[in-house]
Amino acid sequence: MPVVREFQYSDLDQIMYHVADLFDQVNPPEFYTLIYEHWPEGFIVLEDEGKVHGFIIANLLSADDARILIMGIVKDSQGKGYGKIFLKEFLDRARRANIKKILLEVRISNTKAQEFYASLGFSATGILKEFYQDSEDAYSMEKKI
Numbered sequence: 001m002p003v004v005r006e007f008q009y010s011d012l013d014q015i016m017y018h019v020a021d022l023f024d025q026v027n028p029p030e031f032y033t034l035i036y037e038h039w040p041e042g043f044i045v046l047e048d049e050g051k052v053h054g055f056i057i058a059n060l061l062s063a064d065d066a067r068i069l070i071m072g073i074v075k076d077s078q079g080k081g082y083g084k085i086f087l088k089e090f091l092d093r094a095r096r097a098n099i100k101k102i103l104l105e106v107r108i109s110n111t112k113a114q115e116f117y118a119s120l121g122f123s124a125t126g127i128l129k130e131f132y133q134d135s136e137d138a139y140s141m142e143k144k145i
């Protein structure tokens with residue numbers, strides 16, 4: 001069974017591969033390492049025998065609020081309940097770090113992710129016009145924890 005642990009630098013290649021695969025997005029390695037160094041507890045990985053199955057990359061907005069920048073379950077591991085277990089673990093860890101609220105954005109076309117977050121108690125709080133580089137709008141979602 002996969003385990004949840006903090007990001008390690010050796011995960012970088014796999015994470016960059018899966019971010020490109022899932023989101024068609026390429027970020028420089030420093031994007032990941034700087035986020036990790038600013039708030040290590042906010043960058044967690046779902047791993048099994050060296051294989052990354054998922055990742056949550058979050059930063060701190062204030063002492064009370066954190067924002068999920070990227071969450072992904074790799075394609076061949078989706079729909080098996082891993083996302084739910086993983087996000088619950090992230091919420092537990094954030095609670096232990098005295099975070100009170102988690103915010104995130106999701107593409108308005110990504111109904112699967114909207115249902116996923118709603119199933120874990122996130123609510124849509126507004127629409128962010130042309131939030132993404134390709135001009136798609138986003139829903140902002142949040143959950144008090």
Ligand SMILES: CC(C)(COP(=O)(O)OP(=O)(O)OC[C@H]1O[C@@H](n2cnc3c(N)ncnc32)[C@H](O)[C@@H]1OP(=O)(O)O)[C@@H](O)C(=O)NCCC(=O)NCCS
Binds near residue numbers: 071081085105106113
């Ligand atoms: C969205 C994502 C994180 C969900 O993780 P997952 O491991 O596939 O989801 P789970 O198997 O844990 O499912 C949990 C819940 O999500 C919802 N869900 C999952 N797959 C779904 C689908 N195809 N359609 C609608 N709802 C779905 C359901 O509410 C489900 O609960 P249920 O099984 O009790 O019905 C994952 O599919 C993913 O990484 N997708 C691509 C990247 C992405 O969209 N990330 C979020 C961007 S903001």
